[in-house]
Amino acid sequence: MKPPEVDRIAGSRAAVAARRARAEVKRQIASGERTAGEVLDAATPENPAEATLRVSELIGSIPWLGPTRTARIMSELGISPSKRVGGLGVHQKKRLREFLVERQKRKIEPGALVVLAGPTAVGKGTVSAHIRDHHPDVLLSVSATTRPPRPGEIEGVTYYFVDDAEFDRMIEAGEFLEWARVHNAYRYGTPRSPITQALAEGKSVLLEIDIQGARQVREVFPEARLVFLLPPSWDELVRRLTGRGTEDQDEQDRRLVTAREELAAQDEFDYRVVNSDVETAAREVVDLMPTSPGD
Ligand SMILES: Nc1ncnc2c1ncn2[C@@H]1O[C@H](COP(=O)(O)OP(=O)(O)OP(=O)(O)O)[C@@H](O)[C@H]1O
Ligand SMILES: Nc1nc2c(ncn2[C@@H]2O[C@H](COP(=O)(O)O)[C@@H](O)[C@H]2O)c(=O)[nH]1
Secondary structure, rough: OOOOHHOOOOOHHHHHHHHHHHHHHHHHHHHOOOOHHHHHHHHOOHHHHOOEHHHHHHHHHOOOOOHHHHHHHEEEOOOOOOHHHHHOOHHHHHHHHHHHHHHHOOOOOOOOEEEEOOOOOHHHHHHHHHHHHHHHEEOOOOOEEEOOOOOOOOOOEEEEEOOOOHHHHHHHHHOEEEEEOOOOOOOEEEEHHHHHHHOOHHHHEEOOOHHHHHHHHHHHHOEEEEEEEEEOOOOHHHHHHHHHHHOOOHHHHHHHHHHHHHHOOHHOOOOOOOOOHHHHHHHHHHHOOOOOOOO
């Protein structure tokens, strides 16, 4: 029988070798020699380096995915931080594979995805509607919201109006590219599949969302162009909000509080467009797209 000291040394040598093997797998993913999907598929008992790799290490080795994004992806996929690739359940593995396949495809042309954000009543909806009406090749994303419809708003055109239970279901099912609670009131989210489908077909896509959503989209699509729409002045912004007349005084006040916060964050955006004139602002936004359909 070997003395315990010999076993201990052999054990620690094996642990060091296993760590080195996992580090090599991570290097291969980071350098692009192997895709994370290939490593996932190789994670069998015959390949202990792949099987004993933590899922967080697998995802975290993908270029551009840092620890924060990795933690969020893991949580969205319902995988605990300590899970190893070889220990994934069937459903977890399927979800992870789908995520990795989608990620592989996700190299979009800069400007194919444009995000239009800005303070309440600056005219985001008006400028987006102008683009939708004059540039039919651009897909204007239709969001889901828990907000009740305003007079004249059309289901499936302005928004998909859903209740809280349906919004919860859509989050659970991973149907949103991003979602946020806006103005501390209702929830809004961008359905993912029309966007990925349009991008895969080479179309340009426009999202009209709030600033929290814009930040999330940038995480997923670093190539997206983020545009901040500005009013000609604060007084004009207030005039547009009150002139629209769709919110009561309390809601207007709440929106103006958010507006001040959003204006303070405008430097995070790639482009700033002043909406003095709808047609000019729309043209400036469309010019950021790879081609200007409808020209
Ligand atoms: N360039 C413009 N000049 C004058 N009025 C404008 C201009 N653009 C938009 N408006 C008006 O401003 C009001 C607010 O516009 P809109 O509803 O499009 O804003 P929004 O940014 O989408 O607002 P919210 O974020 O609150 O949904 C509307 O009454 C619209 O007609
Ligand atoms: N994060 C997201 N924000 C969205 C989305 N769709 C719309 N919005 C933003 O919400 C506010 C309020 O809109 P309103 O129609 O109630 O006036 C506005 O800033 C929109 O841009 C979305 O899918 N995600």
